[in-house]
Amino acid sequence: MQNAQLIIFYDGGCPLCVKEMRHLKRLDKEGRIQFENVNDPDFSQRYPQVEVAKANQYLHGQTRSGEMIYGLDVTHEAWSLVGKGWMIAPLRWPVIRWFADKAYLFFARHRNRISKLLTGEERCSQCSID
Numbered sequence: 001m002q003n004a005q006l007i008i009f010y011d012g013g014c015p016l017c018v019k020e021m022r023h024l025k026r027l028d029k030e031g032r033i034q035f036e037n038v039n040d041p042d043f044s045q046r047y048p049q050v051e052v053a054k055a056n057q058y059l060h061g062q063t064r065s066g067e068m069i070y071g072l073d074v075t076h077e078a079w080s081l082v083g084k085g086w087m088i089a090p091l092r093w094p095v096i097r098w099f100a101d102k103a104y105l106f107f108a109r110h111r112n113r114i115s116k117l118l119t120g121e122e123r124c125s126q127c128s129i130d
Helices: 015-027 072-081 094-109 111-119
Strands: 006-010 033-037 060-063 068-070
Touching: 006 015, 006 072, 015 033, 015 111, 060 072, 068 072, 072 094, 094 111
Parallel strands: 006 033
Antiparallel strands: 006 060, 060 068
C-alpha cells in the first residue's frame, strides 16, 4: 500500500461512485488515499482478501494497519484524511449512525437506479477517476 493511509475499493462502473472518488482524489493533495476499482481485470490477483461480489454491494476500505472497514466508515475515514471529516462526522455519532448506516445500505443497493436519476447514466463501462 505504498505510503497511503487508506485504500478504497470502489465500483468503477457506478457513475456516482466514480464521481465521489474523483472528488476525493482532487482533495487528496498529500496522497493519503489509494483508489482501487474492484472491476479491474487483475483486481482479484492484487487483492485476494477482498471479495469482489461483496465489494460491489457496498464500499470497502483497508487501513494502513490492514484492518478492513466498510460503508460509511470508509467514507468518514477518507473525508477525514482530506481534512473534511467534520462534514460527515455526525453520521458516525451513536444514534444517528444506525439510521445513517441503514440509509447508506439502501443507497448502495439502489445506486444504479439513483445514478440513472441523477446523472442519466445507470452504469458506465469505462469510468475513470483520472
